[in-house]
Amino acid sequence: MAACRKGKDLTRSADFDDALDSFPAKAEESLDPKDWEAFRAEAHRGLDMMIDYLRDARQRKVWQPAPAEVRAEFRTPLPQQGKPLGELLDTFANSMLPYANGNTHPLFMGWVHGGGTPVGMVAEMLAAGLNSNCGGRDHIAIDVEREITLWLAEALDFPRDSSGIFVTGSSMANMVALLVARTDALGESVRKDGLRQTERQLVGYASIEAHACIERAFEMAGVGAAFLRRLPVDAKRQMDVAALRAAITEDRAAGFEPFLVVGSAGTVNTGAIDDLAALADLCAAEDLWFHVDGAFGALCVLSPELKPLVNGLERADSVALDFHKWLQVPYDAGFFICRHPELHRQTFMSTAAYLARAPRGLAAADIWPCDLGPDLSRGFRALKTWFTFQTFGAVRLGATLAQTCHVARHLEALIRRSSIFELSAEVKLNIVCFSVKGDATGEINREIVMDLHESGVAAPSTTRLGGRPVIRAAIVNHRTQTKDMETFVAAAEACAVRILARRAAPVAP
Ligand SMILES: *Cc1c(COP(=O)(O)O)cnc(C)c1O
Numbered sequence: 001m002a003a004c005r006k007g008k009d010l011t012r013s014a015d016f017d018d019a020l021d022s023f024p025a026k027a028e029e030s031l032d033p034k035d036w037e038a039f040r041a042e043a044h045r046g047l048d049m050m051i052d053y054l055r056d057a058r059q060r061k062v063w064q065p066a067p068a069e070v071r072a073e074f075r076t077p078l079p080q081q082g083k084p085l086g087e088l089l090d091t092f093a094n095s096m097l098p099y100a101n102g103n104t105h106p107l108f109m110g111w112v113h114g115g116g117t118p119v120g121m122v123a124e125m126l127a128a129g130l131n132s133n134c135g136g137r138d139h140i141a142i143d144v145e146r147e148i149t150l151w152l153a154e155a156l157d158f159p160r161d162s163s164g165i166f167v168t169g170s171s172m173a174n175m176v177a178l179l180v181a182r183t184d185a186l187g188e189s190v191r192k193d194g195l196r197q198t199e200r201q202l203v204g205y206a207s208i209e210a211h212a213c214i215e216r217a218f219e220m221a222g223v224g225a226a227f228l229r230r231l232p233v234d235a236k237r238q239m240d241v242a243a244l245r246a247a248i249t250e251d252r253a254a255g256f257e258p259f260l261v262v263g264s265a266g267t268v269n270t271g272a273i274d275d276l277a278a279l280a281d282l283c284a285a286e287d288l289w290f291h292v293d294g295a296f297g298a299l300c301v302l303s304p305e306l307k308p309l310v311n312g313l314e315r316a317d318s319v320a321l322d323f324h325k326w327l328q329v330p331y332d333a334g335f336f337i338c339r340h341p342e343l344h345r346q347t348f349m350s351t352a353a354y355l356a357r358a359p360r361g362l363a364a365a366d367i368w369p370c371d372l373g374p375d376l377s378r379g380f381r382a383l384k385t386w387f388t389f390q391t392f393g394a395v396r397l398g399a400t401l402a403q404t405c406h407v408a409r410h411l412e413a414l415i416r417r418s419s420i421f422e423l424s425a426e427v428k429l430n431i432v433c434f435s436v437k438g439d440a441t442g443e444i445n446r447e448i449v450m451d452l453h454e455s456g457v458a459a460p461s462t463t464r465l466g467g468r469p470v471i472r473a474a475i476v477n478h479r480t481q482t483k484d485m486e487t488f489v490a491a492a493e494a495c496a497v498r499i500l501a502r503r504a505a506p507v508a509p
Contacts, residue, residue, distance in 0.1 A: 042085045047125070049093055054118050057104045057479060061456025066099035102459055106479035107488060110461035112268060112296055112325050112431075115477030120330040123387035127380040134166075135376045136355065136368025145369060145382035151389060152337055155301045157314035163341035165372040166381040169334035170295035171213035173320030176336045176347075176373055178204070178217045178260065180318060181289035183347040184340070185259035191347070195222055203227045203251050204260035207239035207274065209267040211293055227256075236426060237272035239263065241282060248286055260289045265310050265319075266297020269463050269472070271429035273297055276312030284315075292316040296326040296476065297429065302398035306405065306429070323385045326401055326430075328478050333381045336373070345371050404430040404475040411473060411485040418489065420496050424470040433463065435470045436496050442468030444499055451495040458488045 033039035073095050103113035132141040149164030167173050182190055186198055195202070202223050206214045208230045218228040229247050232240045248258045261283050263274040276292060283290035292298065292313055298321040300306035301313065313319065317340060323333035338344040349371040358364050370376045389397070412427045415434045424433040436444045445462060446469045452458050460473040471492070 039085065042089060045086070046089050046092075049089065049097075050121060051118060053097060054104060054116075054121070058106055060098075060105060061102075062105040062107050062459045063102035063453055064099060064456055065454075066095075070095050070099065103477065104479075105459070106477055106481065106484050107458040108477060109473040109475060109480070109488070110459045112474045112476055114322075114325045114328045114331070115479050116330045117328050117388065117391075117478070119387050119391045120328065120384045123384035124330055127383040130380060130383075132380045134378045134380050134382070135370040136365070137362050138365040139362070141380045141382065142365065142369065144380070144386050148335070148382050148385050148389075149337065151394075152335065155394065156298070156319060156337065157301075158319075158337060158339055161341055162337055162339050163344040163367075163372055164335060164337040165369055166378070166385075167334045167336055167373055167375070168332045169324065170211070170293060170320045170322045171216065171334070172374075173322075173334045173336035174211070174213050174262070174291070174293055175217040175220060177262075177289075177291040177318045177320055177338075178221050178223070180338055180340070180344050180347045181260040181291060182221065182223070184289050184317075184343050185257065188346045198257075200255055200257035201227060202259045203229060203256045204262065205229045205231060205244055205247060205258070206262040206293075207231050207233050207237075207264060207267075209233050209237050209239075209269055209272060210262055210264050211268050211295065214262050214293065233272070236428075237267060237270050239274045239279070241275060241278045244279075245282060248282075248288070258286065258288055260291060263290065263292045263316070264297070265292050265294035265300070265313060266429055268295070269431075269465065270425040270433055271297070271427070271431035271474075272425075273300075273309050273428060276310060276316070278312070280312045280315035283317075289317050290315065291318045291320070294319050294321045296322060299326045299397075299401060300429075302394050303402045304398065305402045306398075309429070323388070325476055326404070327385070327388060327397060328400070329385050329388050333385055341367075348372055348374065400478045401430075404478070404480065407480050407482055407485060408432050408473075408475045410482045411475070411489070414485055414489045418493065420493050421471075421489075424465050430475045432473045432475070433465055433470045434473075435468075436500075440468070442470060444496065444503075445469050445471050447499050448492055448495045451499070452491060455491065455495075457491045458484075460488070460492075 102108045104115055130141070132139060134141050134145060145166060149162065150160065152164060153160055153162040167176060182202065185202060204218065204223070204227065206228060215225045215228055218225045231243050231247060234240055244261065251258050261279055263276050263279045265273050265276065280290055294313065297310060298313060298319050300310045318336065318338040321335050323329035323335060324331045345367060355370065356363070357366065369378060408427055408430045411432045412423065415421045415423050415432065420436060421434045422437050424435045435442065436448070439445055449460055449462050449471055452460065460471050462469040463472045
């Protein structure tokens with residue numbers, strides 16, 4: 001464009017008209033389909049494909065690696081021209097669907113993954129169609145997100161005016177908690193001054209069983225991982241509260257500023273739950289922020305059977321949890337709730353001019369979600385959560401949580417009866433850790449898990465307990481049944497027998 005020479009004032013020059021003229025007149029086109037009916041047919045095919053996929057979850061392998069030739073399909077140059085939707089749906093069906101993560105499958109028990117639901121899938125589609133930006137402004141999606149906060153406050157026995165926000169996952173929710181606790185300790189000025197202006201170094205506390213994201217939050221927030229004290233646990237893998245009390249006293253005497261205790265409701269290793277009531281008492285006495293990482297365990301409040309396990313949770317200052325794990329909402333749907341809405345807002349609210357609130361119109365409404373977290377543009381995560389609660393109701397969802405714990409109990413019983421395996425930790429909730437008897441290094445446990453993954457029969461994962469890898473099955477998926485545990489243990493035993501036989505065989509000369 002010759003007319004765009006640097007320094008030229010286009011608005012007052014005849015060149016301006018030339019500049020416009022230099023754009024050839026062209027029919028203006030949106031990216032919407034030209035033939036809506038053809039699009040509708042293809043879109044329905046996509047929906048049907050996914051309904052079948054979920055209906056037939058049990059019939060597939062849990063997981064299989066993508067072959068090299070399939071991976072190669074995803075190493076192409078940037079496409080310059082478009083392809084028909086139908087062709088892309090075929091690629092999706094042939095080259096993506098068979099090689100997915102596998103967590104929709106009933107025998108997926110690795111890490112802590114939710115299984116998703118068909119209704120959650122439909123809600124995701126509806127949300128994508130609306131394409132709401134839930135950073136703020138006055139539109140109904142913001143009301144839906146507020147309603148989830150209200151529901152959660154009700155379930156957790158939190159005050160009705162608690163503030164809450166959807167984030168990617170509990171990693172981010174725990175980070176948000178740390179930042180709000182930091183505001184509580186140092187005042188809003190910490191946002192401007194940072195941590196160098198403070199007299200005393202902040203220190204926080206969590207058990208050695210706390211999730212790794214707590215330490216990462218300390219790193220990312222600039223407090224420093226060295227200032228997260230990792231406290232020992234007792235035989236039940238609960239934080240040693242006496243050790244916590246002693247550490248706080250010691251840190252104060254040494255000139256540090258204790259500010260935050262992170263309790264775990266459902267540790268990722270074994271599902272252990274800290275003594276939350278004792279931690280609440282101690283935090284109240286010591287004037288410390290009491291945050292609970294309840295990524296999955298906080299949802300125990302939905303089940304009358306499980307709720308007593310998280311007694312004391314209702315006294316937390318804040319809670320992090322994931323709807324995408326035990327509640328089966330499709331990824332991602334992490335949440336942070338806080339009983340001090342003002343401190344929460346003070347931690348994140350921005351005064352940027354383009355975010356100014358208007359007395360009326362679309363820019364009205366006082367608190368926007370962007371005042372409560374690090375994100376500005378954000379999707380409508382609340383909708384799939386709303387559909388999940390509305391479709392099933394809290395009672396049924398609570399029963400599903402209890403069901404996964406019953407399935408875990410059955411697995412525990414099978415392991416107790418096994419001649420090959422033994423339990424590696426107490427089963428508190430829905431996580432069962434076990435090991436081949438006498439596998440001192442845990443090498444056989446690791447081999448078994450890899451073999452199981454490759455067989456496609458079951459997908460547990462490993463964790464380290466007592467310094468060695470053990471097999472870990474987290475029953476999170478609502479599709480997992482008692483009978484699946486028989487299949488799982490039989491397959492795991494068969495793997496163990498093969499591996500042990502291989503090891504015992506004399507090495508060929
Ligand atoms: C999964 C998990 C996290 C991390 O949550 P993401 O949603 O994966 O970010 C934190 N704490 C516990 C106890 C978890 O189980």
